[in-house]
Amino acid sequence: MRDRTLARLLILPCALAILILGIFPLIYALHLSFHSWQLPSLEPQFVGLENYANILQDKRFYWAIVRSCFFVVTTVGIQFLLGFTGAFVLSRGVRGLRLIGSLLLAPVMIAPVAVGAIWLPLFDINFGLLNYCLGLIGLGKVEWLATPTNALPCLMLIDIWQWTPFMLLILLAGFQSIPREPLEAARIGGASEWRILRSISLPMLTPVIGIALLLRGIDSFGKFFDTAYLLTRGGPGTSSETLNLYIYEVGFKFFRLGYGAALSFTMLLLALVGIAVFFKVFRVE
Amino acid sequence: MRWPTQSLLLSSLAAVISLSSCSRTGQPEVHVDGRPYSGVTLNVGIEAAPVDIALRNRLPRIREELGVEIQIVPLEYGTLFEKILTDFITGTGSFDIVVYFPRYNGDYIGAGFLRSLDEYVQEYPLDYLDILPAFRKLYSEWDGRIYALPYDGDYFLLYYRKDLFGHPEERSDFKQRYGYDLGPPDTWDEWLDIAEFFTRKPGETLAGEVLTDNFYGISEYWGRARAYAWFLNRFGSYSGLFFDENMEPRINSPGAVAALEHCVQSFRYNTPGPLGHTWWNVREDLLFGKVAMIFGWPDVGKAAHEPTQSKVVGKVGFAPSPGVRDPDTGAIRRATALVSGRVMAVSQSCQNPEAAYQVIRLMSSQDVSMTNISEANSHCDPFRLHHLDHPELWKVRFDGLEEYLSASRAALDVGFPELTIPGAEEYHDVLSRHVQEALQRSISPQQALDGVATEWRAITRRRGLEAQRRAWKSQLSAMQQLNLVPSD
């Protein structure tokens, strides 16, 4: 068999699977987004761009975007700062790095919904470990998930807890891949650690940092759902309602299928725009 | 010795009916062991434990009397509505019987997914009139026909600390401060006074003892899932009209705003974190002795006297809902929200509707339901006169059972429904969301309820004004029959 034919033959099943399972639902969703369809009615009605026009006037949608963006920027930012510091320190040489790495992997591997369950009792106002610890140092009880100002930050805390190790491990791998020679040379030349970090390590780490931020950014925008679904469902009020939760409510709780599909598509577009911006920024740097 | 005769009657009737049911379902009638429906297996979609406990405990009885095998399909509280609805829509047919919150009546019955029970009720009568009118009219019937029978009748009672309310020092302090005698509140205004009176800081005294911890007046469930229910309790007595006859929202009427204003004021005397509360937080606040009173579901009554669950055994008194005093006549207008009870109904896809009817008929019968609602571990609450009139038949006994039942009676006389029109879940969610926003004081009660009205109009428009108006008219007329809607 010719190699070209073989190459295509080998990739065919996979391509077909993606086409049928991945692309088709997307097209269907796009089609749906031009319809108005409220279950239990079985007949979608074509409404053209009405759903999209409604989205433009949907205040809840705008707030959800604001929250989602705030969530992404803050959590990823903090994860990066913590992870970077940790990775920098660990890269200076620590015994048992392998074991430490293994232990740090644990939060990353746990199902996010289970992570939510793990944190729920910690946040309990009366019985929670967090309030108990605050009590030990003489502070009053905090209403963790139960106030509009606290709810979203609590969810962010969970996300930071779960994904900081991820950031750290990636950046640590990055630090370890930096060749030793230029660092040693700079040290002997009397450069300060800070200067070495800024002018040697950081430029070499840029691709790794870019990837880490990109992956976390995409995931926390598109996939942050499970813990919020479990802990707040967007409440109190709509104070912790991110885009994912809003789409879930519209589409799945109340079965406004057409509008839900239009929202989904808008979200996809936003994600694409975000990524485009990200690429621009990172290439410029 | 009612049962033998009744089941004899039942099986002979079944024999007559069997011909027709045979032709309808194509199922052969099995009579080998004298049980009318031997060989029939039915799937019941019901919320998982603890809600399904009563049903599980009755499986042997159902098998013995009807010969029916029940397969329980446990569903989750949070997704039960969607899962049953999508099952109906997709015609999957997973459920022969569904046990659900009656606020879904509009979505389930209104859309034609459930079977009317009228023909079977005529064939095999049940003590229908013994079911309390509120449950019957508001939740079992739809457009004048019977579709569902109660499984669990939920309502609200006032629970208060008898020891604190009876303490001489507290009584005289209270009288001095507010000018009337301390007792379970008759009106929502008194409720606020008492809540304020009992909210105390460490170092202050309560019933002669110095407090080491905060003590609060009340605890309420303002979490997103049910915030509307605690609002409805006020709304029912302050106003009571969701929409006018043309489906124009009245949820922002002056009475409704006063009701929400009251919620906002109560909020100050609440234990910490009420916006995140679920029901068991409220329960525990009472049972762990952190509050003077709560307003909540009937299951606390059983638990309050159970030493393993309660630190306030023997100290909890019961009273019906507070109300609103008419300034002219002095009469008190009360309402008790009937939220979170469950009904049983037969799905259209059921292949053996008659057997299914017999199962829910048995489960809601005087005799069986008495056991269901009065067992220690079940999650069901009274819905029949029979339950309220016969404390001696209760399986669980506690001090004050009679007081509990008479308070229940008074509460249920003014049972007030949640919405049962199609989309009720969404209407309620909008309400909960805005109630929470008013409680956070990010907007005023008037703004919050105006917001509700706007969103309600949008939901109605989306679901079709005509259809919604028809459904609402049917609910409204039931409410009018029960005298729940003010004439203004």
Add this chain to the structure above:
Amino acid sequence: MSYRRRSNAETMSRAGRYGLVVLLLAFSASPILWMLLSTVKLNIEIFSDPPVFIPQHIPQAIQENWEHALAPRSQGGLGGLKSIGDSAIIAVLNTLLVIVLAVPAAYSVARFKTGGKHFIIWIISQRILPPISLVLPYFLLFRELRLLDTHLGLILIYTTFNLPLAVWLLQGFFAEIPKEVEEAALIGGCSRVKALLRVTLPLALPGVAVTMLFCFIFAWNEFLFAVMLTRSRVITLPAIIPGLLYTGSMEPRFGPLFTLTAVSIFPILLTAFVLQKYVIRGLTFGAIKE
């Protein structure tokens, strides 16, 4: 003098370094340890103020928690046994299906650069899709195909999500294996397919293993589709969790719930530790090769 100062600073920074390590581990481990501790507590110990640090009824608690966790839902338990089964069926079959589809495709990409640049764009775009935007179409599609509430339905969906990752990771691993090894086999008379199966695949085995691990983890942990597209016949482990926390008048039973959680994360963690060297690569979508 200067030597002394330097070593002081060295000791300081050393102490600081290890201090930070301890802090870091405490931060990431304590919630998990607290959860594990809950599995040997009775519910009254979990809902206790102040918190119980040394459980008093360990044997009784373990027995109760395990019994409740594993008992069928129709008997009031959490149905853990069934859910472990469902999760395992779905995760294992999904992993196998993905590998069967991905190995040839990845090989094709690695050796013949099939698809070129488009392939990469496609891979990235698959990752960007917010899953929530696919739930509705899948729901409606599955309604037509009668795939709601079935193992197959979830297996197919997870395949869509796992395939890009798997192909991408595997092609990276294949590309690292020198062409010469394979060419030697080809000259020796092997066909391409045979060379792939006999030579390249065994050499890439760690890579295949880590790819499988990630496919498995995704399917094992996935929540959104599992909860939206199933009902009662199929209930994966993540999907049972929310129901356990909203129990009306009963306290959520964290003991059994966490027992189940611990059971579900244990195999994953174990495998991850074994394959740790490659895990970073999986986590970063193959971008970082340790």
